[in-house]
Amino acid sequence: MSVDVAWAVEWVRRSAQTIAEHRDELIELDRQIGDGDHGENLDRGFRAVVAKLDALDEAPAQIGDVLKLVATTLMSTVGGAAGPLYGTAYLRAAKATASADLDSAGVVALIEAALDGIVARGKATAGEKTMVDAWTPAAEAAVAAADAGGSPADVLAAAAKAASVGAESTIPLTATKGRASYLGERSVGHLDPGARSTELLLAEAAAAAAA
Amino acid sequence: MSDDATGVDPTGDAARVSLVLVSHSRDLARGAVELAGQMAPGVRLIAVGGTPDGELGTDFDGIERAFAQALEGSRSAVVLMDLGSAVLTAESVLDLADEATQARVKLADAPFVEGAVAAAVTAHGGADLDAVLAAAEGAGRMYDGARGEVAPAADANVTEGAGDAVADDGVVRVTRTLLNPMGLHARPAAVVSRMLAGYDAKVTVNGVSAASVLALMKLGATQGTELRIEAVGPQAAEAAQVFATEVERGFGEI
Numbered sequence: 001m002s003v004d005v006a007w008a009v010e011w012v013r014r015s016a017q018t019i020a021e022h023r024d025e026l027i028e029l030d031r032q033i034g035d036g037d038h039g040e041n042l043d044r045g046f047r048a049v050v051a052k053l054d055a056l057d058e059a060p061a062q063i064g065d066v067l068k069l070v071a072t073t074l075m076s077t078v079g080g081a082a083g084p085l086y087g088t089a090y091l092r093a094a095k096a097t098a099s100a101d102l103d104s105a106g107v108v109a110l111i112e113a114a115l116d117g118i119v120a121r122g123k124a125t126a127g128e129k130t131m132v133d134a135w136t137p138a139a140e141a142a143v144a145a146a147d148a149g150g151s152p153a154d155v156l157a158a159a160a161k162a163a164s165v166g167a168e169s170t171i172p173l174t175a176t177k178g179r180a181s182y183l184g185e186r187s188v189g190h191l192d193p194g195a196r197s198t199e200l201l202l203a204e205a206a207a208a209a210a211a
Numbered sequence: 212m213s214d215d216a217t218g219v220d221p222t223g224d225a226a227r228v229s230l231v232l233v234s235h236s237r238d239l240a241r242g243a244v245e246l247a248g249q250m251a252p253g254v255r256l257i258a259v260g261g262t263p264d265g266e267l268g269t270d271f272d273g274i275e276r277a278f279a280q281a282l283e284g285s286r287s288a289v290v291l292m293d294l295g296s297a298v299l300t301a302e303s304v305l306d307l308a309d310e311a312t313q314a315r316v317k318l319a320d321a322p323f324v325e326g327a328v329a330a331a332v333t334a335h336g337g338a339d340l341d342a343v344l345a346a347a348e349g350a351g352r353m354y355d356g357a358r359g360e361v362a363p364a365a366d367a368n369v370t371e372g373a374g375d376a377v378a379d380d381g382v383v384r385v386t387r388t389l390l391n392p393m394g395l396h397a398r399p400a401a402v403v404s405r406m407l408a409g410y411d412a413k414v415t416v417n418g419v420s421a422a423s424v425l426a427l428m429k430l431g432a433t434q435g436t437e438l439r440i441e442a443v444g445p446q447a448a449e450a451a452q453v454f455a456t457e458v459e460r461g462f463g464e465i
Contacts, residue, residue, distance in 0.1 A: 041268070075300070076272050079268030079296075081295050083269070083296065085299060087303060088306075179295055
């Protein structure tokens with residue numbers, strides 16, 4: 001599948017499905033080092049996104065339109081830090097994707113804009129045990145794949161793989177941002193739930209393009 | 212939920228800066244509004260706490276509505292938030308707001324309860340947006356700095372008893388004994404701070420700024436405490452006098 005509006009819609013529907021499937025896992029991860037609401041909140045948010053997609057009379061014209069709908073819906077319905085963080089990520093990504101389809105450079109722009117949004121909103125940098133630790137390597141891998149002449153689907157696959165490695169890398173880290181930072185050293189040994197949900201979402205971005 | 216508002220009387224002073232208190236908890240937001248409102252009855256205070264269904268969390272649309280309500284009647288507003296997602300969500304709402312809203316809403320990097328109280332009392336005194344913001348953000352420093360802000364006068368310079376005096380250094384000094392059985396607690400502290408806002412004078416009591424409710428409360432002055440009032444500025448004598456009179460009448464509590 002080329003990376004177009006249909007891909008964006010497919011990505012969103014797959015995202016809702018994977019978040020629903022991993023809801024309990026995300027709740028458990030967040031319970032270990034946070035307030036335990038990440039899985040429930042994201043699941044509620046993506047269910048609302050799908051409901052809004054279903055209610056549309058006609059398909060959006062641009063990828064950015066789909067991502068903007070995700071952004072505003074997540075902000076309104078998530079109710080935890082993931083709402084404004086992912087909301088800002090999708091909003092910035094929407095602004096970077098005002099077109100009907102994306103080439104490899106366009107996919108890179110989408111991922112970089114999302115990372116920029118999360119960093120701007122959360123003021124976290126890599127190594128602080130947050131979703132930034134999954135998004136940063138994803139953006140770097142996307143750039144490398146595009147530079148190497150990869151297709152848009154290749155770029156998404158590389159980003160997804162790097163996000164997965166990045167999420168795993170949060171396990172030994174001490175949290176210094178977000179609710180987990182109150183735990184300090186006790187956060188060591190746990191996978192960051194935001195990095196895990198990032199991994200899940202980017203895996204579906206790649207899967208939707210490979211389908 | 213943004214329907215828990217105080218100070219929304221349309222006949223109230225529309226020029227005063229409003230406050231929006233954003234918490235993860237509906238009860239916490241309401242409680243903070245109640246506490247701040249007791250000391251600043253003329254300020255529009257809006258509580259936004261929890262998710263729309265009453266769970267712990269933040270409510271993007273609720274915050275958006277609260278901002279609109281806070282700005283009615285060409286008001287401006289200072290916003291206080293409790294924890295991470297309340298901050299992130301308030302920032303997001305403001306990012307997406309129109310320019311007119313962005314210009315009139317300031318997010319305070321301040322302790323939730325202390326900041327709300329300090330900002331409410333400052334707003335009640337008619338201060339502008341930046342001054343109310345500064346009051347909120349300065350509240351976090353009250354715990355370690357309250358007693359050190361202004362050097363107290365040497366005891367030898369203090370005029371004892373009922374007399375007032377302007378010393379050679381231009382400082383009006385009055386000493387009164389605190390009569391209130393409950394001491395200089397929140398309500399009388401707010402009375403002092405509010406009252407003195409109307410005078411062009413810098414007033415301290417036992418070395419701390421009388422314009423700061425929190426500094427006054429931190430004095431821990433109990434019944435029988437000697438209050439050394441010092442005032443400088445064009446209306447120093449008047450300010451010191453009304454302060455002294457309030458102490459004598461127990462701030463209306465005795």
